Amino acid sequence: MILHGDLPSKIPLFPLPGALLLPRARLPLQIFEPRYLAMLEEVLKTPDRLIGMIQPRPGPDGAPRLARIGCAGRVIAFSETDDGRYMITLAGISRFRLGREISGFAPYLSGEVSWDDFARDRGGAEADTGFDRTAFLKLLRRYFIAEQLSTDWESLKEAEDELLINSLAMLCPFEPEDKQALLEAPTLETRRETLVTLMEFALRGGGDEVLQ
Incomplete structure (x- = not known):
């Protein structure tokens, strides 16, 4: 089980419409945009290697905004193609609640996140007792x-x-x-x-x- 204290309070964010990552599941991704190549390069330097997958959604004014709940995944495999793209696999670790979005000198977004509501994500597999x-x-x-x-x-x-x-x-x-x-x-x-x-x-x- 991954303890709450092992998870960072700030993670890089990868907004990707329709991409869903869930705890204990695996998600293959293809990285090719320069800003996300830069993100991956930085992520691979960190001990936890976490990326926060999150859905962009239209706001009331039509401008894109981020959903408040996403799921963090750890990079567990990656390979580079001949044309400079990266093929990576994320292992779902835990959902998070997004607090403040952070845009600074990096070309990609990061966010302050809370893991408090999702302790169950970091345990063993769930059962569905009513499953027919x-x-x-x-x-x-x-x-x-x-x-x-x-x-x-x-x-x-x-x-x-x-x-x-x-x-x-x-x-x-x-x-x-x-x-x-x-x-x-x-x-x-x-x-x-x-x-x-x-x-x-x-x-x-x-x-x-x-x-x-």
Whole structure:
């Protein structure tokens, strides 16, 4: 378990629409913008190697603003391509609440963050005691057919609850606002219920409505 005191109060931020990282999950990313290449270079010099993934969202005036809750990931693998891009993998450590945004001499944003509300993220895998896997996979199959998605169904049947639910939350092509709702779900059960709602909504034809 990662202790609260082991986490920094300031981390670099990577706003990326639709990208969702969850605790104990892994997210592959391709880094190519100069400002984020600079961010990665600095991150790799730190002992914790943390990057805060966070959703940009439109404010009341239409200007982009950052969501207040994101998830920090540790860089656990990286490689450089011939054309100067980096392929990295983040391991989800904990969600955070964003306080003050910091823009200084660095070309990328950082933020003062609080980890206080998310101690559970830094423990072991969660269980979902009310999970009806058979009904869930039946709905998932209908959703994948409708969205023309493919997967290894045998692996899904064998996956542990948290791995299954969180992987699908990260990979399914939901809107950024819906991804944020999945991130902010307080428990694995709530995230699964949100996931079911989103799939059922998509199967009914969707629309402009998003979860709040």
